[in-house]
Amino acid sequence: MSKIIIFSAPSGAGKTTIVQHLLQKFPKELAFSVSACTRAPRPNEVNGKDYYFLSPEDFKKRIEENAFAEWEEVYENMLYGTLKSEIEKLWALGKTILFDVDVKGGLQLKKTYPHNSLAVFVKPPSIETLIERLKQRRTENEAQLQRRIARMREEMQYEPQFDHIILNKNLEEAFAEAIALTQNFLGS
Helix, strand or coil, X not given: CCCEEEEECCCCCCHHHHHHHHHHHCXXXXXXXXXXXXXXXXXXXXXXXXXXXXXXXXXXXXXHCCCEEEEEEEECCEEEEEEHHHHHHHHHCCCEEEEEECHHHHHHHHHHCCCCEEEEEEECCCHXXXXXXXXXXXXXXXXXXXXXXXXXXXXXXXXXXXXXXXXCCCHHXXXXXXXXXXXXXXXX
């Protein structure tokens, strides 16, 4: 059976770091699902590797064509989603798909694939720690940062709907927990 592993968290909680670690630990078993988005690429981001960068018009056209397994308008005209074609492509290669998606997207994937998914919520040690991590990134202006913080507070409320929660207080412990969960899920 084709499987998916979903990692979701508020921005800055460490889900991308954990996902990248799992891809290194399980290169034969796992494949990363590249999401589509309408935001501009950040420095060093590559289309088709980090994201599929689409115009808002193209993204909305694909919504109408039912091309997404999940999608969300995170902020006005800032759309993110998972193309069904990406999932089918990776399953055809015999891979378990690893997702790094926002909280609502993760729950939608879990709902779409309830019998072959593991949904993991990466929890930061505290909201204050998360705010500090976001500020250290220096990828947003103050207004964008405040929007992210408001969204993060909302996303924390979805934690109980996930199959498993990893508290990312110590990165090595979070890695070990993620590896154990993945091994167990791949073996089932």
